[in-house]
Amino acid sequence: MIWERAARAFWPLAGLLACFFAVFAFGGVAAMPVPGLLWLVGGALIALLAAAIWGGLRYRHVRETEAVERLDRTLPGRPLTALRDRAAIGGEGELWQAHLTQMQERAAVARAVRPDAGLTRRDPYALRLAALVALVMALIFGGTEQMGQGISALAATISRPAGQADGMASGPTWEGWAKPPDYTRRPTIYLNALPEGEMLTLPKGSVISFRLYDEESQVTQDIGAALGDEIRAGDITAEKSGTFEIAGRRFDVTILPDQPPVIRAGDSASRRADGRMVQPFEAEDDHGVVSAKALISLDIENVSRQYGLAAEPEPREAIALELPLPRSADPSRMSGQLVEDLSRHPWANLPVRLSLQAVDGIGQEGTAEPESMVLPGRRFFDPLAAALIEIRRDLLWSRENAKRSAEILRAVTWQPQGFVEEGLYLQLRGAVRILEAGPLDEAERDKLAEALWKAAVQLEDGGLADALERMKQAQEKLSEAIRNGASPDEVQRLMNELKEATDAYTQMLAEQGKADPAERFTKNQERQQITGDQIQQMMDEIQRLMNEGRMAEAQQLLEQFNRMMENLQVTNDGDPNGSSDGQGNRSMNGLADTLREQQRLSDEAFREMQEQFGQGEGESSGNSEELAQRQRELREELGQQRGLLPGEGTQQGDDARQRLDDAGRAMEDAEESLRNGDPGGAMQRQADAIQSMREGMRALGDMLGQDEQRRTGDDSDRGQEGSGSQSAAPEGEQRRSGQSDSRQGQSMLDPLGREQSSNGNVTTPDGRLAEGDIDPAARARSLLDEIRRRSGDQERPRAERDYLERLLDRF
Incomplete structure (x- = not known):
């Protein structure tokens, strides 16, 4: 009753x-003009x-009799009053x-x-x-800063003499900013904060913005052209x-000229095991x-203008490839590698001229x-x-080589028994008929060149692609049987087919690895290694x-x-290298790729959240299911990589x-x-x-570093027994020192797991923003x-515009 x-x-x-508290919390008092503020306070x-x-x-105060009467009215027969009665x-x-x-x-x-x-x-x-x-919104979204500003404005209004209320200045008469171009990564300079007489050094193209607050x-x-027609701001x-x-x-201004960039190629282009070109490069600006x-x-x-290259080549445009620009702590100097598969290009294995542009x-x-x-x-x-x-190259060089190519094909397909399989023989004889039928147009030539490429790859791989396809078909049949709830006998039969196809594929892969004359080119090939016992364990x-x-x-x-078998390199069970440093490096590379994909997926999830906010709470852009499927595939890939990690049993x-x-x-x-x-x-969670x-990769790197140290120590011990091997120990020390430096140079992470500068500074010693950092002043203004x-x-939408107006009122 009191309440x-x-x-x-x-x-x-x-x-x-x-209501008054909400006005203070949302900055309404601080935003009021001085005369209006006085009326508001009054x-x-x-x-x-x-x-x-x-x-x-x-x-009115509540009396006890009123409380008893209020309670008694809620009871049948008013028992509290009846208990006080007398007969x-x-x-x-x-x-x-x-x-x-x-x-x-009743009472x-x-x-x-x-x-x-x-x-x-x-x-x-x-x-x-x-x-x-209004009170709840102020408690949730309001801020103490706005309340402090409002109290300060109120106090200043009350304490200011009446005669000076209108004439007293409330802030600076002007403000100015010097913003260098974005590509320079230099911070914005607040001109009001510069000491008097200090020289202002700016890159060419910097924009000086100003705001004038009095007449x-x-x-x-x-120093340059003015942008815009505003007199008070421009x-x-x-x-x-x-x-x-x-x-x-x-202000005295010195403009720094912008020099043109310099780019140069590194070492000569090399060929990877899979035929990709690797071209190092360096760039400066x-x-x-x-x-x-x-x-x-x-x-x-x-x-060499002979054989099929003797004819005049058909005109072709130069190959244009974008160079990947790596992130670097020093943006003025960077180095990287161009990795591109040009094996199918008509100029493959021919002299070319490489020109780099920046x-x-x-x-x-x-x-x-x-x-x-x-x-x-x-x-x-x-x-x-x-x-x-070679026939394919001649046809792509010039269609005038059609007759010559047909003659060569006739020669290589003569008496094919035991030399050319029947299916391939029929394809090549069909190519002969096409070449001899008449002039080729570009579409027919390109189609024929693609068929010749596939035939050559099939011959070179020795049927390995077919074995892989049979294994994939067996896996798809077994998966479909499991999904459809097939009988146990049917599932077991398909499982046996998969085992047979897998055995045939791994055996052919192993035999090809032993007899491959291009073995010297496969040292750096990044492929998964697994033993036959590991395959059998997975099948079991x-x-x-x-x-x-x-x-x-x-x-x-x-x-x-199935995904693992597509990128498989079989090793002997007794080969100690099956789980050595090479396997560790491959595991590290695979984890690095997975990490990059996870970071990219996290970025897309962030954009999805932004889109949901823009569409209104509760609405989705329809991309979440696709992101979830990609997240599942990434998790399965990580599980596969975990099963192939070396060093089982070690800390x-x-x-x-x-x-x-x-x-x-x-x-x-x-x-x-x-x-x-x-x-x-x-x-x-991402x-x-x-x-x-990252922590797992760090532990794996420590293990590989210890293995390297042990091998270095063994090499040093063996070298001391012979002659000319005393330099092994210093080299091992250098490698260990390099590993230590690389660990010390690991970058820190932001809340989303992205790399950021390890020292946390906004600018580098030369006054330039570190790579990836954001100029706070320019960012706030933008x-x-x-x-x-x-x-x-x-x-x-009106809801979005209301939210933006609240942000403007607050900031």
Whole structure:
């Protein structure tokens, strides 16, 4: 009853207090002009005083008799009043005692009365609820900074003499910023903070922005063209050294010229085992290179013009390839590698000229001197395959070689018994008929060249591709049988077919590895290695899961097994190198690829969250299911890589496996969050997965480093027994030192698992922003300008524009 009477009397006062608090929390007081602020303070005090007086007059204290009466009215027969009664006639006999007993029983079940202030009748327009909403929003979204500003503004208004209220300045008469071009990665300079007389050194193309807050200030300059027609606010593009003056303050400006970029090729292009070209390059620029490309043209002067190359070549455009620009702590100097598969290009294995070009932020171009080289491509060692590739090259060189190519094909297919398989023989005879039928157009030539390439690859691989295809077909049949709930006999039969196809594929792969004449080119080939026993163990595990009826798990393991077999290099069971440093390096490379894919997936989840916010809460762009599927595939790939990690039984190896297990669980949680349409929750779990993967890779790297040290020590011990081997120990020390330095140079991570500068500085010693860092001043200004632009776009949803206006009011 006390609360009821207080609420009835003082709800207007509470509503006014809540509204005034919200005005302070959202910065409304600080935004009011001085005259309006004085009226606001006066009106608020009068309203609060009136509400307090009105409530005090209406409030009455609650007496005990009123409380008992309120409770008694809720009970049948009003037992509390009856218990205080006395019999008027007849005395207090048995009948009276029975009456009292009945009243006591009714009074014993009394419960507290539910309060009802009746505010709905007293406040039909629900003004109290509006004030409550304003208070809650202020507590959630308001800030102490805005309240402090409001209190400060109020205090300054009250303490300022009346005669000086209008004439006193409230801030600087001008503000200015010097923003270098984005590609220079230099921070924005706040001109008001510069000491008097300090020289302002800026890159060419910097933009000087100014804002004038009084009518007397002016800007004069001789450093470049002015942008825009605004008198009180505008921009100047700095093109030459000179001076400019703002509101009587002079600034001396020195413009730094922008030098064109320099690019050069590194070592000569090399050929990887898979036929890809690897071309190192280096690039330099005073502010960093923004794009680069490689142009490859035919070096006709150095081509041996004989046989099929004697004819005039058909014109072809130069090959244009974009160079990948790696991230570097020093953007003015970078190095990288161009890796491209040009094995199928008509110029493969022919002399070409390589020219590199680089472009900086303002479009200046730097070109390296052209270099002569042989365009790397795949080599074929089977005689018939090599002949087919030469015929293909001649046809792509010039269609005038059609007659000559037909004669060569007739020669290599003469008496094919025991030399050319029947299927291939029929294909080659069909090619002869096409070549002899008449002139070839470009489409027919390209189609024939593709057929010759496939035939040569089939001959070179010795049927390995067919064996792989048979194994994949067997796996697909078994997967379909598991999904459709086939009988155990049918599943077992398909399982036996898969085992036979797998055995044939691995045996052919092993035999090809022993007899491959191109073995010297496969030293750096990044392929998974696995022993025959490991393959059998995986097949046995699939069999066990099916026998236990765990078909879903068996199918998942079967899919992982199929992906693993597609990129397999079989090793002998007794080969110690099967799990040596080479396998460790391959595992490290595979984990690095998976880590990059996880980071890319996390970025896409972030964009998905942004799109959901833009569309309104609860709406999705429809991309979450695709992201979840990709997350699942990435988790399965990580599980496969974990099973192939070396160092089982060692501390570092077990630690690496544990970290990858943690990463797998985090990926699974992220997948579930994506399927539930919660990209925000998925991002957190993806960040956990990235961190766990990095820790696992660090443990694996420590293990490989210890193995390297042991091998170095063994080499040193063996070298001391012979002559000329005393340099082994110093080299080992150098390697260990390099590994230690690389570990010390590991970059730190941001909350999403991305790499950032390890020292946390915004700028490098030369005043340039570190790579990947953001200029805080420029970022703040650009964000504020973008918020203003979007808030003025009437085509945007009203809810979004209201949110942007609240951001503008706050910041």
